[in-house]
Amino acid sequence: MIETEIAPPETSSRKPRDDEIDVFGITNRGKVRADNQDHFLIGSLRKRIDIKQSSLPELTEIPLGEERVAAFIMVADGVGGGLKGEQASRLTLEVATNYLSEGARCYYRFEEDVDLAKALEEGALKCHEAIQERAASDENAAGMATTLSLFIGVWPWIYHLQVGDSRFYQYKEGVLRQISRDQTLAQEMADQGIMSPELARKSPLTNVLSSSIGGHQTAPVVTRVANGWNVINLVCSDGLTKHVPDARIAERLGAMTSARQVCEDLVQDALDAGGTDNITVVVARAIAKD
Numbered sequence: 697m698i699e700t701e702i703a704p705p706e707t708s709s710r711k712p713r714d715d716e717i718d719v720f721g722i723t724n725r726g727k728v729r730a731d732n733q734d735h736f737l738i739g740s741l742r743k744r745i746d747i748k749q750s751s752l753p754e755l756t757e758i759p760l761g762e763e764r765v766a767a768f769i770m771v772a773d774g775v776g777g778g779l780k781g782e783q784a785s786r787l788t789l790e791v792a793t794n795y796l797s798e799g800a801r802c803y804y805r806f807e808e809d810v811d812l813a814k815a816l817e818e819g820a821l822k823c824h825e826a827i828q829e830r831a832a833s834d835e836n837a838a839g840m841a842t843t844l845s846l847f848i849g850v851w852p853w854i855y856h857l858q859v860g861d862s863r864f865y866q867y868k869e870g871v872l873r874q875i876s877r878d879q880t881l882a883q884e885m886a887d888q889g890i891m892s893p894e895l896a897r898k899s900p901l902t903n904v905l906s907s908s909i910g911g912h913q914t915a916p917v918v919t920r921v922a923n924g925w926n927v928i929n930l931v932c933s934d935g936l937t938k939h940v941p942d943a944r945i946a947e948r949l950g951a952m953t954s955a956r957q958v959c960e961d962l963v964q965d966a967l968d969a970g971g972t973d974n975i976t977v978v979v980a981r982a983i984a985k986d
Contacts, residue, residue, distance in 0.1 A: 709925060711851040712982040714740075714764060720955035721769070721978035723751045724963050726935060727971035733774035733781030733842075734933050734976040737789050741766040741796060741848075752786060768796065769847040769978050771862050773933040775908065780840035787830060788823045788842050788909050795819040812850075813918040816857045820844060820909065820916035824859075827910025841910035845876065845931050849923055849980070858917045860908050862976075863937055865945065866921065867928040872946035875921055879907035925982050928952070933976040936962060939969035955979040 725732040737750040742764055772788045774781025796819070823844060831837045843860025856864050861878040877883065882901035885891040891899065907915040923929070928949050936945075944965060952958035959977045966975045 709852060711764075712925070712984070716982055716985050717767065717980065718955045718983050719748070719767070719769070719978070719980035720959050721749055721751075721976070722959045722963050723974065723976040724935075724967070724971075726974050727967060729972075729974055731779070731782055732974045733785055734935065734974040735772050735774075735782075735785040735789050736931075736976050736978055737768075737770045737793065738978060738980075739768055739793075740764045741768060747793075750789075752789060765850070767849040767980070769845075769929075769931050769980060771843075771845045771931045771933055771976050771978060772909070773843040773860065773862050773935070773974065773976070774840070775842060775905065775911075776840040780837055781842065783830070783837065784827050784840040784842040784910055787826055788844055791823045791826045792819055792844070792846060795822055812855055813920070816846065816848070816855060816918050817916045819846075820857055820859055820914065823909045824914045831910065841905070841908040843905070843933070844909050847929065847931050847980075849929075852923050854921050854923045854929065856919045856921070858919065859914055860905050861902075862931065862933045864919075865930040865932075865942075867930070867946060867949040868924070868926075870946075870950060872942055872949065874942070875919055877917070878902070879915065879917075880904060881906050923982070925984055928979065928981045930980075931978045932962075933974060935971075935973035935975035936966050936977055938973055939966045939971070949979075952979070955981065 719738055721736045721738050723734045723736055735751050738748045770789050772785035774785035831840050843862040845862035846857040848855045858876045861880050864876040866873050880902050881904040882896040882899040884906050886893050886896035907913055948958050948961050959979050962977050963975050
């Protein structure tokens, strides 16, 4: 399913050059968890995959000279405990990366919005099947699952795939907007009017996913929104949002000097507030150098 875009894009604006994209990501184990079950990946789509940065050491950088067709960010927050969650998030990013590489022709026809949305949904389902197959083949992997927040920027649009409760925010002209919707039991109950939004935020059901990659149910949602110069995009795991309120995120993004600096500051905010979960933050923006 593709949701309606929030605003029209800047159609007259030129596409940013590679050196005009400020992007950075950090993942941190936090103060309580013994393992880090989060993984992230930043890259660009040309005729092949060009990995810019990742917490997965075996996905080495492949430098290419072709014109960038799209940029992408992925964040996966594993669930299932211990190595199960870490393996689920790792495998999901590996499958998704291979899917993007093999199906790159879809993104050369990005004006076909429905095709792109369907391609992203199919990619999520492939990840879901891969996790379930791994769990079925290994009793020690039973119960493994993960969230997946996949952001693809095809100027001047962003297509965001959401499964689970990792989040995608946009900060524009001083306003922070949560683009994604948490796929948790608490959020589902709030949407149905069974629980108030305030009660939902405090409910332990915020930790129970209603949709995941590899879990009992997966319901991928693709949202298309406009991108533009000086629009700040943030993708994160719930290790950030459990401790850092939207107001603080907006304050940090409004005062940022670089993607790296604001990622470091937000992770430190989450650690200072308790750091009870793994924390992953990726920030991206286009800054004109002309």
